[in-house]
Amino acid sequence: DTAVSQTPKYLVTQMGNDKSIKCEQNLGHDTMYWYKQDSKKFLKIMFSYNNKELIINETVPNRFSPKSPDKAHLNLHINSLELGDSAVYFCASSSRTSVVGELFFGEGSRLTVL
Amino acid sequence: GEDVEQSLFLSVREGDSSVINCTYTDSSSTYLYWYKQEPGAGLQLLTYIFSNMDMKQDQRLTVLLNKKDKHLSLRIADTQTGDSAIYFCAEYLSGGYNKLIFGAGTRLAVHP
Numbered sequence: 001d002t003a004v005s006q007t008p009k010y011l012v013t014q015m016g017n018d019k020s021i022k023c024e025q026n027l028g029h030d031t032m033y034w035y036k037q038d039s040k041k042f043l044k045i046m047f048s049y050n051n052k053e054l055i056i057n058e059t060v061p062n063r064f065s066p067k068s069p070d071k072a073h074l075n076l077h078i079n080s081l082e083l084g085d086s087a088v089y090f091c092a093s094s095s096r097t098s099v100v101g102e103l104f105f106g107e108g109s110r111l112t113v114l
Numbered sequence: 115g116e117d118v119e120q121s122l123f124l125s126v127r128e129g130d131s132s133v134i135n136c137t138y139t140d141s142s143s144t145y146l147y148w149y150k151q152e153p154g155a156g157l158q159l160l161t162y163i164f165s166n167m168d169m170k171q172d173q174r175l176t177v178l179l180n181k182k183d184k185h186l187s188l189r190i191a192d193t194q195t196g197d198s199a200i201y202f203c204a205e206y207l208s209g210g211y212n213k214l215i216f217g218a219g220t221r222l223a224v225h226p
Contacts, residue, residue, distance in 0.1 A: 004156070040218060041200060041218050041219040041221075042216075042218050043157075043202065043216040043218075043219070044216075045213065045214070045215075048213075056213060090156055090157070092156070092157075099159070099162065100144070100145055100206060101145050101147055101159075101162065101204070101206040101214055102159045102162075103157070103159070103214065105156025105157045105158070106156050107154065107155055107156050108154075108155075108156055
């Protein structure tokens with residue numbers, strides 16, 4: 001059973017479109033994250049939710065809107081896609097009862113904007 | 115500031131030791147980590163060290179921490195082809211919810 005699963009794994013779309021990436025974790029964790037990994041492999045945190053509440057919101061354009069319907073799900077919606085949005089987006093989760101700083105990552109969603 | 119730096123590439127021969135280095139900027143970091151990313155996969159926690167430790171050994175892995183120089187290293191003994199991956203150094207920023215700052219990753223290539 002996949003612990004942190006993301007869909008879709010690959011997404012190719014045109015500039016200006018709106019797209020969503022979904023994430024689900026079955027670990028019972030209370031905190032979930034979105035990270036962006038660019039072509040040079042830099043990994044930057046975008047958002048973090050704890051029990052459906054937004055707790056970290058880095059300097060991300062407001063075209064990006066996370067939504068957490070419950071603590072097991074964290075979705076990412078992106079409006080008006082731009083070329084620079086092309087990246088691999090990783091969802092992750094963590095628990096206060098596990099090792100501090102131990103994040104469990106999904107396999108990533110590779111977004112290509114043409 | 116929030117910055118973690120690593121060299122981008124390391125090539126070693128199978129059986130040799132690999133040493134991956136990292137420097138970080140936040141002296142208040144309480145934990146430092148090494149994550150491993152295999153091709154097409156997400157990152158996985160490999161090992162971590164608490165800031166009051168100088169060294170941690172875990173089988174083939176040795177983590178060294180020089181807090182004065184803010185330098186962290188990961189040594190892999192007897193490197194195998196299965197160790198080929200990208201290794202990310204990360205620091206934990208206190209005062210927040212598990213805010214990890216990652217380096218750019220070091221790609222380790224192991225050749226016969």
